[in-house]
Amino acid sequence: MRTVGIVVEYNPFHNGHLYHVQQSRKITGAGAVVAVMSGHFLQRGEPALLDKWARTEMALQGGCDLVLELPVAYSTQSAEWFARGAVATLDATGAVDSLCFGSESGEIAPFRAAARALREEPQQFRDRLNERLAEGLPYPAAYELALAAHLAESGETSLAIAQPNNSLGLHYSLALERLNSHIESYTITREKSGYNDQTPSDEAIASATAIRKMLMESETLDAAKAFVPPSTLHIMERERAAGRKAVDWRNFETTLLHSIVTKSAGEIGTMHEMTEGLEHRLLNAIAQLPDLRFESLLASLKTKRYTRTKLQRALLALLLGHTKTALSPASLEDGPGYIRVLGFTPAGQALLKRMRHAAKWPVLASVAQATKSAPFLTLDIRATSAYALGRNPSATPRELLRDYYEPPIRIGF
Known part of the structure; x- marks a missing residue:
């Protein structure tokens, strides 16, 4: 059975993502789809709208067969390391033979050529x-x-x-080249909405950015209803009813400020993404803020050199305690070293059986016995705790340590 891999965040899963899954199957002739999905914190240095288990369920209901977690050590990185971690995970399954990504270009040849030209940089x-x-x-x-x-x-x-999807596509292609992977790359054109579009320009397709804006500005889900599959809408309704409301940086303002004001410039400077004296700029900015809102802090830090995404990643590393040493290129180069299963369908279960013999790394359905041999997994467990506290300061110990208790999501059994 041919199997296509995709790299996703699903923040949240919407009709454009559904199109991507369907087209990925079609153009590759795949009978199964494996999604490598970011966990609780994402590539642009942001918290996910909903937790990774709710988004895993969205993925499975939307046509994915197996959802694997991209560790936070990679999911919050620049395009190069984000792509490296995701592609290395797909390659390590031993069961994925193609990769399909969305792009503004829509033609795969330029990506392959550029990757060959830059393979050795x-x-x-x-x-x-x-x-x-x-x-x-x-x-x-x-x-x-x-x-x-x-x-x-x-x-x-x-x-x-x-263009953001082209940038990621180039780095997926580079990762395939540098890993000498047998996986064949494909791309489809991103349809009807741009990556950063703030408002919809189509009746059924909107960017995740626009959908998040709708959700954060409304007490109901009505505005987003036309742009997400019914299964996504149902999951979002269920999460709201259970008190698990949408999350953004505002949930972490107090914790982030505590992380800043309790550290010296030298201590902040050891954190990942803190470069070119950003730690000094950060401490100086605190005294001049008009208020203690995250957006005010970003505005005070932003320059031509420091983009919003760069700053968000730096502040997220500070929030999560990610140091330059822990996330050095040397530590990231070989990939996560394990495959974390978040959910599967019957077709995904069949893939997992193949992976028992074909996978290059341990395949983990449970984290309890694996943390010593998988240091990046420890960072994911801590990220879950931080996310749970941000969403609900009165979270229970079980919610903080949910990685130990939550089995993979099963759909279609």
Whole structure:
């Protein structure tokens, strides 16, 4: 059985995601879909709207057969390491033979060509990148200019990686190249809404950004109803009824400020993503804030060099206690080293049986016995606790340690 892998966040699962799952099956001829999904904290340095178990259920109801967790050590990273962790996980299953991602480009050839050209990251490319950074450009813009020059010199088709899905697609392709993976890459065009669109431009398709905005601004789910499958709507209604309301950075303001004001600049400087003196800028900003809101803090820190996403990742690393040492390139290079199962259908269960013999890493349905051999898993358990407290300061010990108690979600049995 052919099996396609996809890399997702599902924050929340919407009609555009449903289209992606369906098209991924169609263009690859796959009989099963394996989703590597971020847990409680996401690639742009944000908390997930709903917890990973609710989003796993959305994924399974939406057509995925097996949902694997992308550890927080990778899910909160820049595109390079986010992609590396996700692709390494798919490759390690031994059961995935294709990868399909959405892109603004819609053509796979430029991604493959660019990945081949950058596989060893030539010195000439690095020099160009450093020159652009020295001019004060933010990293994404500097990377795009260096890449465009390198591809032109190599005679390859240019690739607009300032567009977010193209950027991730390039790094998925690079990860496949650098891992010498047998997985074949495919892409589909992102339809009808842009990644960061704040408002819908279609009757049934809206970006996750626009849907989250609707959900956070309304006491009901009516505004989002047209843009999500009925199964997603049902899960969101159930979560609200159970008191598990949508989460964003406002839930973590007090905890984040405590993390800042109880540390010296030197201590903050040891945290992941704290670069170029950002720790000093952060401490100086606290004394000048008009209020103690997260958005006010971001506004005081943002510059041409420090993008919103960069700052959110840095503040999230501080919130979660992620140090530069723990998330160094050397520690991340080989991938997570384990495969965490969040949920499956009967077809997913059949894949898990194959993976018992084919997988390169241990496949974990339970975390209780695995933390010593999987240091990144310990970070996920801590992230669950932080998320639970942010959502509900009166959370129970069982909610804080839910990773130990929650079995994989099963749908269709």
